[in-house]
Amino acid sequence: MRNYAPSPSLRGTTMDTVQVGKGLPALAVDVGGTNIKAGFVHENGEIEKVVILPTPPGKNKAPGVIDTIVELSDNLAESGRSARVGSVLIPGVVNDRKGIGVHSENLGWDNVPFADILTERLGYPVSVTHDVRGSGIAEYQLGYAHRFDNVVVLTIGTGIAGAIFINRQLIDGDGFAGEIGHIPVFGSNGPLCVCGQAGCLETVASAAAVAREYQRLSGIKVMGGKEVIDLALSGDTLAARIWDRATLGLAKCISQLCSIIAPEAILFAGGFSGAGDTLLNPVSEKLDSILTFQRRPEIGCSKLGAKAGLVGAALQTRTLAERLGL
Template structure:
């Protein structure tokens, strides 16, 4: 049974799957990233995980994977297959594609985690059938994926879609990127958690707690939430002015608040739009599986260039 390996490497955990030629998810697995043991150990764990997935395919499906797709965070040189920089994993210039190709003996596609998630959302998730979209996951930080006609734009230097570093509040809170007032300092899940913890006096409070308090009518929570919504709307309108997407897809932990987020956000974007065409603003559909599904699509795309067709949409786990 023909299949590929799909790996989504995060700051704390790795999600993986074997994806069949018809799009079926044949096997899924998760492991810790193990970043506390250092960047070299993370690379070793990725190689071991991929090798174990290859062995599983041989044992259960009668042949090794035809290719592998791996999505990782940070700055990625997709053409060269190099993880240029990742603060979360402590990487600099890691030739990850070459290391995996050597270990697995098959073609390997290396991609950015958010862009891979955007690829999956665009093809088989909330953006399916949309020619132009912007995927924005609101997590610890904020990034973005620019989707155009079934592909996701990486940019000339691998930075395309970094909407979290649009300055929305000049002179505002300092950002690790070196600027002040970046969008992710106001509208990420971590920023909302920090602001709500300070407002309610509970250092353990987080963004989910804030959303619950908003729904319950807490005035302090509403103020914190509205500040985040307004900052996010400013960033999104800047992006849609430049990119003119047909659909804005919002994912990540903050989007789990549902209409507590989407109702005021749609209104805030609508108020800011003047000459621009108002896009659809929808929640992501694939949850935390998007990156892994996107990695699988990258692997099938790689094979498609050699004549093997890519599947249209992965289905449920069957083994």
């Protein structure tokens, strides 16, 4: 059986500054379940991080998200930064081609034509892309993923999903592929998921789930999943147990990807990717104990880290402008 040592080169620190190609001034937005990150892409390709806002409350968050983006664009224009093209990444099931938010449990929407609505409200063309595929494209074009023909960029945030590259092509299953957070890893007795199934990876290993579980069992409020990792490192046994379960879930899920599509590498992106060895070591050890005949993928952290979404959105503004001949 082959056994690859995790590549040290996939454990490097994240990039401080990232540039995309030259092009029109653009608005880049990454809508998450917890917050909305926005950046302004200058003509020279520099991405200026503008603001992080909390995702609006309410069951169906689509109207609030749209209003927030319109306000952001207006404020930027007032400060002399007028975008002429935009790209917004959103979570859930997304039809990238048509720019439709097909479904999001976490954000409570169904079949919202975001691209059309935003293009009209903002007065310039806007593309809408699945957040995780957008981040994955960034990692593939500017990060570590381009080294591999077959690689999964697995983003862990409020939810978990993956950008799957096979033979160097991103596969999207008409918007339905990559929902890796909804692989059941702890049988049907596991925690109930927002999707309606039980035991999904997302219920034990997302940043939100790790934080929620710690708060539920300890009664102590934490700021997010990263704080639980820090607690685990500092010797908190409850935090360590929750982190152990999260990394076991990730290893189980990766083993299934190995049996089905046999990627050469898995790169973690999103909030947890900054955890480095604290994430990679337990996942690698557990994966080694699960895999038998399967190909052992390299396991690493995304080069772009939590920035991947914004960089992906910035790249998408260049793609859109090119497609429209702007």
